[in-house]
Amino acid sequence: MQHGSDSLLRQTKTKLLTLLTLIFPAGVCSLFGNSTLLYVSYRKKHLLKPAEYFIINLAVSDLGLTLSLYPMAITSSFYHRWLYGKTVCSIYAFCGMLFGICSLTTLTLLSMVCFVKVCCPFYGNRFNSVHGCLLIACAWVYALLFACSPLAHWGEYGPEPYGTACCIDWRLSNQHTTARSYTVALFVFCYILPCCVIVASYTGILVTVHASRKTMEQHASRQTHMSSIQTIIVKLSVAVCIGFFAAWSPYAVVSMWAAFGHIENIPPLAFAMPAMFAKSSTIYNPIIYLMLRPNFRRMMRRDMGTLCHACLKSCLCFQGPVKCCSKPEIRVRLHTIHRQTNQFPSSNSSAQPPENINMKICDVKESEKKVKCKNIFTDSVLLHS
Template sequence: MENTSETSAAFVSSISKEHDILMGAVYSVFCVLSLTGNGILLLVAYHKRSTLKPAEYFIINLSISDLGMTLSLFPLAIPSSFSHRWLFGEVVCQLYAACGVLFGLCSLTNLTALSSVCCIKVCFPNYGNKFSSSHACLLVAAVWCYAFVFAAGPLAQWGHYSPEPYGTACCIDWHAPNHELSALSYILCLFIFCYALPCAVIFLSYTFILLTVRGSRQAVQQHVSPQSKTINAHALIIKLSVAVCFGFLGAWTPYAVVAMWAAFADALLVPPTAFALAALFAKSSTIYNPMVYLLFKPNFRQCLCRDASTIRHRISGGVHLGRMSVVHMQTTAF
């Protein structure tokens, strides 16, 4: 009974009801934007699937993981925020936390793979030109396996999942390292291999790309080669990838800082509001990818406009046929 009452108390919100309602409202906006943006991006990618470049497979995979996070987290977090407590019990709490870790790590690992591929294509073109769609698919599968190992760890008693300190969501138990060695080892591995190392790879990859592009700019300006269009296409993908990567890292870094503060310092000193705000920023990561690619990538934008025009013509054609049939019925009746 004591454990049940402690668990029940952990599921009660520790921030004000007004803040919970505000979080629920913001989560609702994020949910709609993520479903709309990622859904449209996947639809556009499906329509142009025959012309997709290998690097764009990672953009599609990022949208899939963002949709997974949106569909598994927001429908539970939104009503819990409005109700001022977690509504779905211990078992669902564990699954919620596992999904959050799985899709979050998949997105970060996916962006790490994307930055590495872009670096190889630009800095080592002899190898990069051999990178094919089948290689991209294998790397995407490896990304999911890598994320799954760390997401399954707490379910196998390597680390723990528990209610968030603010009470209306669940994630990794950041307090456990203060009193349990296995939890400490899990969080150390998580920090090194799922945050510090990916961030280092991303920063180094784009630094090498910047240095390579600067070094070859004069040569490109003096000699316009037949491959200039391909180079420009790669340059655009790299610019957009940088925007998505840094948007994602900007969203998740506050949560990483607060989590490490709780794990390696006195967890009681971390205010629940800090966790709540950090979680809010982290969940905003689901909307950056479609915004960047649908707004700034010309062929995605053109495909979207073409699809919208087709749908509009079909709707207007359907309305026109409907009117004609009504007129025909009225004429026949008379």
């Protein structure tokens, strides 16, 4: 009997390590993707539309979820137990509940805004940034209400059954009516209700678009352009919603199973897998949004090109123990090139480089080898591929 128990424990640890190898790349992707999305949004902040505020709020909540959950979940999974004590466990669970419900509520509000803009354009055209900010504030208040309830002893926070993360105390919700009522309220108001609103909103959008397709084809190019913008918003919203609900549906099912079923018959892996999918939901929003928004994609490509160019330029003469000897600067004045774009002509061999070029020639000695490197700094705008 003892041998069988040890074998089961080893199998569980092996599966948790397998999940760890999946969670770590998801955390890195989420951190990079959401940070990139927020950076690009900041660069185009004067061009943002009110509906895009919701996508930015999604990135904020996803980034908060990543920074507050992933580090402790990864380290605890490595040691096969929760490492940070009861107080930090409650903070961990609170952050997961707050950011998760905020993301779900934001998606629900976004679907309603898209429905109003597409199906009721008279009212949708009046939607402005003030309305968007008010709705986002409501999403945070709604999430804060449910996240604070276990701290007021309507439900409880505690370790997950697999022991390496914290959430709602499922055993308590299985045994006590008050804790069970909190789990049911979460299931109804934070899963079923948002699902119904989102499905109804996008169904109405699809019906409206299908009914007015022939009419819109006969309109002028300006209205066709507006229709194209609405189509992009709808596509990215649907894609984000599908990814989010695919991640959180397993957790919703397991929560009801734990509240009303025999929790001792639920294997720890049945809690670990939905938790992993829920955490991985943070990578869907930036990937889908940056792929479906052409203006965001172009700006991201430009900014990444600028960053890579700067990194390569800074690393040109500073790789390894390199010592540069200063030489007199050579300032060269050349004729200005008149061009329409920010790229050098590729086929014109007689084209001259832009003016105001500062050349610094350094003699480099490294391991008895003399290396000659040139740092070229231009006053012109950085080129982007």
